Amino acid sequence: MASDVSRHRRASMREVAEKAGVAMSSVSRVMSGHPDVSPAMRSRVLAAVDELGYEPDLLAQSLRRRETLTVGFVVGDISNPLFAEIVMGVESTLHANGYSMLLTNSLGDPAMEAAHIGLLSQRRVDGLVISVLDETHPETVARLRELEIPVVVLDRTVPGIGVSRVLSNHREGMRDAVFHLLDLGHRQIALIVGTGVRPATERHAGFEEAFAVRGLPRTYAIYEDSFSVEHGTRAMREILDAGNATAVIAGGNQLMLGALRVASERGVELGRELSFVGCDDIAITDLYQPPVAVVRRDNVNMGRTAAELFFGRVRDGAAPKDIELPTEFIPRPSCGPVAE
């Protein structure tokens, strides 16, 4: 019966009110579960709602209530499995709380990222989750500062603005990875890493710390550039050509993909000729032969935590805060004793 009518045209609240012979405000109260509603009124209204197949217009609600129940997520590259999993965590937590997610992909372009922030603000999102591409990009930082809504930053350091952050403890995972390699006798270790954002600097720091903690000289080499597959391949080629490193750590999943590609191409036998550690436990790592040791973290949980930080601010009125999540080094056969 309801479907019979609803197929025709969308009913408005006014029509429901007319059909039920009550005021619009009463319909509104019934729909939003207001306590002061008599059972009689309630059923009158619900009957009309059912008959007309009425569904509230969330757009109009948003305009009037001055909240959209919508959060913007600005991601740098959705095709990166790391972000895909974070998106999953964010979306499911938002949805479980009645919120929707506007997703924008900035394709690695900081200017586009800044524009996205502005667009989402104009769309009146109630909050923003973002993994800033460049922590020092002036326009991005300025836009974030001007936002009057809770902002959650993913694993980035954006100085001078009050935002919540979910951070990974890259440093510890990286240190453990290096310790593992040192224990296996490696001293000439190469690190392929990104630059300009927190995961890069933290991994870099953890890497060097490990040598320092052990009181070892700096017999390592660091290949620092973008977080791209290309940098991974380029650096790996240089490392193999130089020929003195006995172990390589790729500090990022795209870097790992690039490095592994070169290893495969050149037929380098990981774990014997060269030890290897990656970051982020994506699908290849335990399928590769030999399985690849990684510094792992729970990406879905990162997303979930980001959404929770948002709710903490918007619902509980809490102040911005940081939450640090652990990383864990997973030894696998791609690491072996240093070859003679």
Place this chain on the structure above:
Amino acid sequence: MASDVSRHRRASMREVAEKAGVAMSSVSRVMSGHPDVSPAMRSRVLAAVDELGYEPDLLAQSLRRRETLTVGFVVGDISNPLFAEIVMGVESTLHANGYSMLLTNSLGDPAMEAAHIGLLSQRRVDGLVISVLDETHPETVARLRELEIPVVVLDRTVPGIGVSRVLSNHREGMRDAVFHLLDLGHRQIALIVGTGVRPATERHAGFEEAFAVRGLPRTYAIYEDSFSVEHGTRAMREILDAGNATAVIAGGNQLMLGALRVASERGVELGRELSFVGCDDIAITDLYQPPVAVVRRDNVNMGRTAAELFFGRVRDGAAPKDIELPTEFIPRPSCGPVAE
């Protein structure tokens, strides 16, 4: 100067009108590029806009104009790299045309998927892109039918409703894969495949067609179940335990991951002991040793095409239509001659 003020509070169009000493309608005309605006008016208004840091409220615009410039994307599992790439294609095309994307993830649950359709409809999206989980789920089909906006379905057959579709020609890619294996002498070929949705039925059909075209008896085995990693592992174990298949095709990237995991665990040497073909050219396939032959397609382009089909309907007023995109078999060393 502009930023000095805008930091305070969001300015409304009314405030702009007051500051400029003109009517709101004039501000509106300037903002939306209406032709009948004198240069004088234009600059008066823009000066006020700049001074107040005014940015139009897209929410209010949407309510009044009765269009949100927003498209909903209902995805079954965003952590699947296939969908991540499609999302990328959809989002970038939408954004290039001034639209935003509301993304929902239904976690493989048809009931949740149906609910998402309803929610997005209430949010008044102008269109919907969806890769239906279950082509026959009555509630989902009913909801899609009731929608009054353009719907684009990704690689699914949803009977009885007028939607645009972007389809992959799985059949051809699969046939070529089987031909390749047949040419290598394989006859006992196992197919691990999903069920209930177009990619499954098409791959299944293409597989059987290849044998039929060659006039060969049905010396194959088909393992049909969900599109999950688990089905991939389970089926692969059964196939290896049965011990008569000389080649395996996994008809889906998750199925491929499961199957490859078993192959790795058991130390099966692909291309020699057992030939193997996967679907979807995800990151592992050419890193695996040996590199894995696959039936490939352009996922980002699928997303782009979906968005274009939406624009075709909403802008050009075109009727719903289907676009079929090719798939391509990529031979790699995971396929070899049948072992003696």
Place this chain on the structure above:
DNA sequence: GTGAAAGCGCTAACAA
């Protein structure tokens, strides 16, 4: 070319 006024669909005082 510009302004006044009505209203998109809803909510929230306030009054009854």
Place this chain on the structure above:
DNA sequence: TTGTTAGCGCTTTCAC
């Protein structure tokens, strides 16, 4: 407990 009223911020007739 219910109804009346005044908007949320914008666009769009319709006069002038």
